[in-house]
Amino acid sequence: MTTRVDLVRLTKHFGAVHPVEDFSLTIQPGLVTALLGPSGSGKTTLLKMIAGVLRPTSGDIRFDGESILDLPASQRDAPMVFHNALLFPQLTAEDNVGFGLRMRKTPPAERSRRVTEMLELVGLQDLRTRRPEQLSGGQQQRVALARALVVSPRLLLLDEPLANLDPDLRGEMRELLLAVQRSLGLTMLLVTHDQEDAIVVADHVALIRNGSLVQEGVVRDFFKRPASAWVATFFGANNLIPGERTNNEVVTPLGRLRVTSESPATGQVLVTIRPEAVVLDAAEGQANTFEGKVIAAEFRGSHIRMQLTAGTIDLEANVPIDDAKSHAVGSTVRVTLPPEKLWPLPAD
Amino acid sequence: MTATKETNRVTSPSPSPFRKPSRPRRLRGTGGGRIAAVLIVAIILLPLVPLVINSFARGYVFPQLFPAEWSIRAWRIVLATDGGTWEALGWSVGVAATVTALSLVVGVPAGRVLGLRSFRGKRALEFLVLTPLLVPAVAVAIGLDITFIRLGLSGTFWGVVLVHLILAAPYAVLVLAGVFANYDPDFEAQATTLGASPLNVFRHVTMPAIKPGLIVAGFFAFIVSWSQYVLTLQIGGGKILTLPVLLVSTANGGDASITGALTIVSALPVLALLAVASRHVVRAGLGTTGT
Numbered sequence: 001m002t003t004r005v006d007l008v009r010l011t012k013h014f015g016a017v018h019p020v021e022d023f024s025l026t027i028q029p030g031l032v033t034a035l036l037g038p039s040g041s042g043k044t045t046l047l048k049m050i051a052g053v054l055r056p057t058s059g060d061i062r063f064d065g066e067s068i069l070d071l072p073a074s075q076r077d078a079p080m081v082f083h084n085a086l087l088f089p090q091l092t093a094e095d096n097v098g099f100g101l102r103m104r105k106t107p108p109a110e111r112s113r114r115v116t117e118m119l120e121l122v123g124l125q126d127l128r129t130r131r132p133e134q135l136s137g138g139q140q141q142r143v144a145l146a147r148a149l150v151v152s153p154r155l156l157l158l159d160e161p162l163a164n165l166d167p168d169l170r171g172e173m174r175e176l177l178l179a180v181q182r183s184l185g186l187t188m189l190l191v192t193h194d195q196e197d198a199i200v201v202a203d204h205v206a207l208i209r210n211g212s213l214v215q216e217g218v219v220r221d222f223f224k225r226p227a228s229a230w231v232a233t234f235f236g237a238n239n240l241i242p243g244e245r246t247n248n249e250v251v252t253p254l255g256r257l258r259v260t261s262e263s264p265a266t267g268q269v270l271v272t273i274r275p276e277a278v279v280l281d282a283a284e285g286q287a288n289t290f291e292g293k294v295i296a297a298e299f300r301g302s303h304i305r306m307q308l309t310a311g312t313i314d315l316e317a318n319v320p321i322d323d324a325k326s327h328a329v330g331s332t333v334r335v336t337l338p339p340e341k342l343w344p345l346p347a348d
Numbered sequence: 349m350t351a352t353k354e355t356n357r358v359t360s361p362s363p364s365p366f367r368k369p370s371r372p373r374r375l376r377g378t379g380g381g382r383i384a385a386v387l388i389v390a391i392i393l394l395p396l397v398p399l400v401i402n403s404f405a406r407g408y409v410f411p412q413l414f415p416a417e418w419s420i421r422a423w424r425i426v427l428a429t430d431g432g433t434w435e436a437l438g439w440s441v442g443v444a445a446t447v448t449a450l451s452l453v454v455g456v457p458a459g460r461v462l463g464l465r466s467f468r469g470k471r472a473l474e475f476l477v478l479t480p481l482l483v484p485a486v487a488v489a490i491g492l493d494i495t496f497i498r499l500g501l502s503g504t505f506w507g508v509v510l511v512h513l514i515l516a517a518p519y520a521v522l523v524l525a526g527v528f529a530n531y532d533p534d535f536e537a538q539a540t541t542l543g544a545s546p547l548n549v550f551r552h553v554t555m556p557a558i559k560p561g562l563i564v565a566g567f568f569a570f571i572v573s574w575s576q577y578v579l580t581l582q583i584g585g586g587k588i589l590t591l592p593v594l595l596v597s598t599a600n601g602g603d604a605s606i607t608g609a610l611t612i613v614s615a616l617p618v619l620a621l622l623a624v625a626s627r628h629v630v631r632a633g634l635g636t637t638g639t
Contacts, residue, residue: 048537051537079542103542151543
């Protein structure tokens with residue numbers, strides 16, 4: 001039941017609107033792949049094409065190497081779980097879960113056994129006779145998950161299944177998705193706009209923007225080696241310093257900055273650094289050190305987010321709470337950008 | 349029981365769960381609402397009272413509050429097997445049922461497109477759907493008569509059905525457009541990806557969701573057809589004698605007792621239908637007026 005899915009140059013046009021443009025991606029069998037992107041980036045359109053609800057304008061979708069474009073949605077074994085659960089209101093929880101099996105004419109005895117199994121997996125065996133309106137949002141979402149799992153899908157498509165849940169329920173649902181993944185070893189495609197979801201649940205992340213793939217890889221890559229300034233800022237690295245790179249040196253408005261990372265970008269670049277990598281008032285004699293002024297400080301629970309300015313450049317720094325006391329708003333601080341934490345990007 | 353209902357209200361704010369969210373719940377069963385309901389029922393039923401009295405009266409003339417003598421003469425004549433009432437009832441039921449069925453066949457796809465899609469010229473199309481209701485029926489009838497004669501539809505069952513559809517179908521389309529405007533087609537996508545064939549999607553998802561709307565739309569279409577006089581007379585050419593046609597000619601005959609009895613015969617089926625449909629009228633009515 002682990003299926004490899006290849007999306008080959010998928011394109012979808014609705015008249016002049018092009019929600020998906022030339023999108024290629026391989027979804028590895030037995031792993032959770034997250035399709036991450038801001039709202040309106042074409043994620044759901046992509047998911048609906050894989051499910052078979054929408055037909056692509058061009059391109060191909062292959063399950064284990066075989067094109068499934070001509071297979072109707074009802075025969076793809078790729079159920080979707082929508083963000084708003086969409087439980088059939090006239091059916092009880094167990095009848096909702098059993099819907100797919102009923103459509104497949106599974107004998108009642110086996111149906112009942114598998115429905116029970118799935119309700120237990122999502123922890124709702126005691127609420128099986130409830131109607132959707134008698135279930136909370138989190139419970140509805142778990143019924144929707146069980147309803148998709150019961151048909152032994154080749155591929156499970158999750159469309160923002162956590163988006164409508166309260167923060168603590170989100171955590172619970174993420175745990176549940178991971179547990180389900182571990183026990184069933186399914187291929188899953190999770191669409192989300194929330195990088196937290198992708199970080200916690202996904203083995204592999206594909207970042208989508210305006211219907212096109214921007215970068216894919218393990219989550220760590222997006223933090224350490226973003227492919228573009230847009231990717232860097234999407235993951236919270238809002239510091240972008242323009243400059244010109246020659247070998248290990250970048251000439252910037254802040255002076256000459258040393259870089260040691262293996263980023264291939266040269267010439268006109270944007271040097272990025274994550275706010276948590278910026279060091280304030282380090283010991284004397286460090287490279288890439290200059291004077292800056294604190295213009296704002298904001299308490300963020302685990303750290304203080306500081307807005308700094310140095311000449312024409314604005315920077316963000318996450319400072320440990322204990323260190324922050326010595327850097328009042330308006331004071332001058334020594335700012336260090338460690339060379340190994342700087343990542344030059346091609347300037348677009 | 350009340351406790352469960354209260355919790356339902358917390359978890360499910362929308363009256364019909366197939367609906368898209370964000371529609372506010374209307375007040376129901378309040379004191380004012382009850383009084384209004386009683387008044388509406390009274391307005392519908394009270395006019396029938398003098399008809400009932402009339403139908404059992406003999407020699408009932410002006411200053412009398414109640415007739416001096418009672419009789420079942422009028423009912424004997426009206427219900428007689430050769431009196432034409434049963435034949436008229438047959439025509440009326442046949443025409444109205446056919447018109448209702450065809451209105452829904454037209455109304456479901458048309459209402460779906462108008463309710464779910466947005467496209468250029470949609471408002472113009474909606475207006476066009478309404479135009480038959482704005483033009484007086486007589487004008488429509490006279491205009492169509494020649495065409496229908498040419499097509500051989502004049503004086504036939506299908507001719508009358510077709511001309512009734514001009515007035516009945518717009519009601520069905522408008523009611524169903526309102527229902528579909530509050531309908532989330534993702535339910536269908538959901539069922540499809542779970543393995544449901546198009547037929548099963550309609551049976552298990554679309555049908556249950558639009559059922560109240562279908563009942564209301566069908567009810568409207570039925571009433572429009574049932575009460576149609578001018579178009580039936582003009583196109584039916586005196587061959588399709590439905591209850592209203594018979595009723596008008598009877599009323600012109602001047603026997604108030606027979607007219608009263610026949611009116612009751614005409615009104616009862618509709619009242620019975622209304623009693624069955626009223627529960628759904630309230631539910632779907634919330635949907636259509638909410639936009």
